[in-house]
Amino acid sequence: MQPLDKYLRHLTVERGLSKNTLAAYxxxxxxxxxxxxxxxxSVEGVTAELVQDFVVTLSESGLKSTSCARILAAVRGFHRFLLLENLRTDDPTARLRPIKLPMRLPKALSQDQVLKLLAASGPEPTDESADPIGLRNRAILELMYSSGARVSEIVDLDLDEIVGQxxxxxxxxxxxxxxxxxGSYALKSLDAYLIRTRPLLNKKTGLPALFLNQRGGRLSRQSIWEVIQKAGKACELAVSPHTLRHCFATHLIEGGADVRVVQELLGHSSVATTQIYTMVTIDTLREVYHAAHPRAQR
Known part of the structure; x- marks a missing residue:
């Protein structure tokens, strides 16, 4: 019996939940x-970062905060059950507290950390001896950080969607x-990929996908997540599929960008979602103030 089926059986038999409540779970x-x-x-491989990213995905989906909180409660209950039944040795939701969803954003990486992550993803485009797949991977991460695009949006990109320089x-x-x-750095990496890598992978004539896998097909979300995860491990940084999107928004606002401009760049339907990143920046400013101002300490 699969873990989810075991949990649903537990809710039915031991907790006596009604059919409607069980259906909601x-x-x-x-x-x-x-x-x-x-x-x-897999359920066995879920990390705290993945759960946090799931919460962010919910908050950006347009669901009401009450619905998001209910879904998160179901996920927490499921993982507690796995721990109690020895189906996992840890609970990746243990440190998640039932607070307002906008505050559950993973902390953005610093600019220096982003540079390390990009360097770990693949070689510089000027490296003449660079591995072709490394060039592709570097181009993907450079483009994600430069544009703030979601992983799904990067996967869906076609060649003709690079519209002008x-x-x-x-x-x-x-x-x-x-x-x-x-940005210029992403453009250089993208050019290197298009000139030196994509022709080698383009085994299916006429496929419009911008990023291809080694079989010549469109690269998948899973493959891009693996690239991000591998780069994160190489430089010992906790990352999620949304990491570079968070960094894009946070660093723009830290640099003085108007929140409504950032909203347009991220594709948020509501500015309230984008304002989450101003909270992250304010928290950073508060930390710096308390650490540096001579009369901030009690």
């Missing part, structure tokens, strides 16, 4: 398992399109 956990499936992650068209949630700029 099953529906909520289906969202969680769907998220894990899209990343190619330094711009790309992104197809976001709800079939909404937006134009976002591409």
């Amino acid at each position: 099953k529906n909520d956990l289906a969202k969680y398992f769907g998220y894990l499936s899209r990343l190619g992650a 330094g711009l790309m068209r992104v197809r976001g949630k709800g079939a909404k399109e937006r134009i976002v700029p591409i």
